[in-house]
Amino acid sequence: DAGVIQSPRHEVTEMGQEVTLRCKPISGHDYLFWYRQTMMRGLELLIYFNNNVPIDDSGMPEDRFSAKMPNASFSTLKIQPSEPRDSAVYFCASRTSGAQSEQFFGPGTRLTVL
Amino acid sequence: GENVEQHPSTLSVQEGDSAVIKCTYSDSASNYFPWYKQELGKGPQLIIDIRSNVGEKKDQRIAVTLNKTAKHFSLHITETQPEDSAVYFCAASFGGGGFKTIFGAGTRLFVKA
Secondary structure (H helix, E strand, O other), X not given: OOOOEEEOOEEEEOOOOOEEEEEEOOOOOOEEEEEEEEXXXXXXXXXXXXXXXXXXXXXXXXOOEEEEEEEOOEEEEEEOOOOHHHOXXXXXXXXXXXXXXXXXXXXXEEEEEO | OOOEEEEOOEEEEEOOOOEEEEEEEOOOOOOEEEEEEEOOOOOOEEEEEEEOOOOXXXXXXXXXXXXXXXXXXXXXXXXXXXXXXXXXXXXXXXXXXXXXXXXXXXEEEEEEO
């Protein structure tokens, strides 16, 4: 398996533009997580899905952020409109069922909003 | 809410010495404690984990200990090597809440050759 795949790896955009980050989880994993990593706040859980259904989105910072999982092999995280403070590395991770199973992280998308 | 505190934030050791990173958690219902290593430009990768029914676990140069009474857990790296230099994250999984994992703030480990 290729692991968790994220695209793009780097994104530079201007304030006010829409940004869409993409994730393909590991096949057979039924949990998918979106995290944001910054120097100031560390690794923050934004939202997670189970069997394509959002379970907990309490970490989503505000209404400008939205996430979807239309099927078991694809998820998106959208920011509209983007702001400079959204600049961070965004990670997608997936895992199988069970509270004690390993999360596998993707390589991340480094977002810079000018 | 759930919280995981991690210390120190930065750790510098000489090659061959040991390194210890400590974490505390707030929710007594936590039952799974993974440790992740993040190298520059990459996502975090699991290096070892421990479950609540175990007090200690070892894998070559890495060991983790868990004290559920005190809600402490620690990562021990012996005979450190330059390639151990990375950011290490502890985490606690709250199984009762639906598999949510809370991460510590991270420890940047430097191993000097």
